[in-house]
Amino acid sequence: MEDPVAHLWRGTVALRIVTFLFALGNAVVHHDGYERPWLAWAAIAVMALWSAFTIHAYSRESGRRPWIVVADLVIACGLMSLSPLIMTDAQFLYNVPLITTIWACGPAVAAGALGGQVAGALAGFAVGLSTYLNRRELSVDLVRDVVLLAGAGFVVGMASSTARRSAVRLAQALRTEAATAERERLARSIHDGVLQVLARVRKRGTELGGEAAELAELAGEQEVALRSLVAAAPTESTVDGDADLRPALQLLATSKVQVSTPATQVMLPAASVVELTAVVREALSNVDKHAGPDARAWVLLEDLGDEVVLSVRDDGPGIPEGRLASAEAEGRMGVAQSIRGRVEDLRGTLELQTGPGEGTEWEVRVFR
Structure with a gap:
C-alpha cells in the first residue's frame, strides 16, 4: 500500500526544486555585491548536490528516514551560517536575503511530513533561530519568518498525522467489510446445511423420545450456539x-x-x-x-x-x-x-x- 503521506512528500520535492531555483536566482542577482563570491557559488553547489540527493530520497518511501531529515536541517542551517562570510555589511543593512533564502524552509516541511506537527514546528523554529543568529538582530520581518516557518511545519505535520490516521481507519473499515461479507457468505452456507441438519435432528429426536431426546437436546444447544456465532457482529x-x-x-x-x-x-x-x-x-x-x-x-x-x-x-x-x-x-x-x-x-x-x-x-x- 502506498505511503498515506506520499502526496506531502511529492510537495516537499516540488518545494525543494522551486526554492533552489529561487536561491540560485538570488545568487545571480547579488553576485557582484558579495564579499566572497566564490564562497557563495560553493554554497550554491552544495545546495544543488544536496537538493538532488534529497529529491531522490524523498521520492522513495525507503528514503524517507529520520537521519536524512535531521541531516537536511543541519546542512540548511550550516549553509545559512556562511552568509556572514559571503555577504557585506551593506547587504545585511539593506536586508538582502541570506545565501540559502527560502531554500532553508525545506527541512521544516520534511520534518512535518515525517514526524507530525511537533517535529515540523520544532524544525521550523530551528531554522528561524539560525536565521536570527546569522542576522544578529531582531526585527518584525524576522519574527514573521519564524512564525511562518514553524507554522508551515506544524500545518504539514498535522496534515501528515491526519492522513496516517485516516489510512489506518480506511484499512480497518475495508477489513471489517470483507469480514462481514465472508461472515454472511458462511452464514448462508451454514444455514442451508448444518443448521437445517441440526434442526432436523432436534425435531426427530424429540419425537422419538428416550435417548434420542437427549441427542435432540444436545443438537438444539449446538444449533443455538452456531446461530449465535454466525449472527454475532464481527470483532x-x-x-x-x-x-x-x-x-x-x-x-x-x-x-x-x-x-x-x-x-x-x-x-x-x-x-x-x-x-x-x-x-x-x-x-x-x-x-x-x-x-x-x-x-x-x-x-x-x-x-x-x-x-x-x-x-x-x-x-x-x-x-x-x-x-x-x-x-x-x-x-x-x-x-x-x-x-x-x-x-x-x-x-x-x-x-x-x-x-x-x-x-x-x-x-x-x-x-x-
Missing part, C-alpha cells in the same frame, strides 16, 4: 486500541442464555472488553453450577454514553444470605476474584441483587 478495534464489546457477549448465547445488546457499537478499551467478558462467563458459570439444570439466564448490555451497564440475571433459587462470605472464608474465591476483583481493576461498580427464590442479578457499571 472490531480502533486505532486507539478500543474494541466492540457486543461480539464477545453475543458468542455466549445458548439455548438457556439470552444475550441482548444495542444495535450500535459499544466501544471500550480492548483490555476492558476481555475483563467484562470474563465477568459474564464467571456469572454464567455460577448459574450453571448452582441454579439448577432448568435455570435460564439473561445478559443485558446498555450503553448510557458516559458509562456501560452490564447485567446478568437468572431465574434460579437465589443465593442464601451469608453464602458468599462463607465461600470466601472457605477459600473458594470465584466470586471474590473473578467477578469483584475484575470489576475493581476496571474501577467500576458491582451490585448484587438476590434472595431465596428470587434468582440472582449481577449489575456491573464501568465508566468511560
Whole structure:
C-alpha cells in the first residue's frame, strides 16, 4: 500500500526544486555585491548536490528516514551560517536575503511530513533561530519568518498525522467489510446445511423420545450456539486500541442464555472488553453450577454514553444470605476474584441483587 503521506512528500520535492531555483536566482542577482563570491557559488553547489540527493530520497518511501531529515536541517542551517562570510555589511543593512533564502524552509516541511506537527514546528523554529543568529538582530520581518516557518511545519505535520490516521481507519473499515461479507457468505452456507441438519435432528429426536431426546437436546444447544456465532457482529478495534464489546457477549448465547445488546457499537478499551467478558462467563458459570439444570439466564448490555451497564440475571433459587462470605472464608474465591476483583481493576461498580427464590442479578457499571 502506498505511503498515506506520499502526496506531502511529492510537495516537499516540488518545494525543494522551486526554492533552489529561487536561491540560485538570488545568487545571480547579488553576485557582484558579495564579499566572497566564490564562497557563495560553493554554497550554491552544495545546495544543488544536496537538493538532488534529497529529491531522490524523498521520492522513495525507503528514503524517507529520520537521519536524512535531521541531516537536511543541519546542512540548511550550516549553509545559512556562511552568509556572514559571503555577504557585506551593506547587504545585511539593506536586508538582502541570506545565501540559502527560502531554500532553508525545506527541512521544516520534511520534518512535518515525517514526524507530525511537533517535529515540523520544532524544525521550523530551528531554522528561524539560525536565521536570527546569522542576522544578529531582531526585527518584525524576522519574527514573521519564524512564525511562518514553524507554522508551515506544524500545518504539514498535522496534515501528515491526519492522513496516517485516516489510512489506518480506511484499512480497518475495508477489513471489517470483507469480514462481514465472508461472515454472511458462511452464514448462508451454514444455514442451508448444518443448521437445517441440526434442526432436523432436534425435531426427530424429540419425537422419538428416550435417548434420542437427549441427542435432540444436545443438537438444539449446538444449533443455538452456531446461530449465535454466525449472527454475532464481527470483532472490531480502533486505532486507539478500543474494541466492540457486543461480539464477545453475543458468542455466549445458548439455548438457556439470552444475550441482548444495542444495535450500535459499544466501544471500550480492548483490555476492558476481555475483563467484562470474563465477568459474564464467571456469572454464567455460577448459574450453571448452582441454579439448577432448568435455570435460564439473561445478559443485558446498555450503553448510557458516559458509562456501560452490564447485567446478568437468572431465574434460579437465589443465593442464601451469608453464602458468599462463607465461600470466601472457605477459600473458594470465584466470586471474590473473578467477578469483584475484575470489576475493581476496571474501577467500576458491582451490585448484587438476590434472595431465596428470587434468582440472582449481577449489575456491573464501568465508566468511560
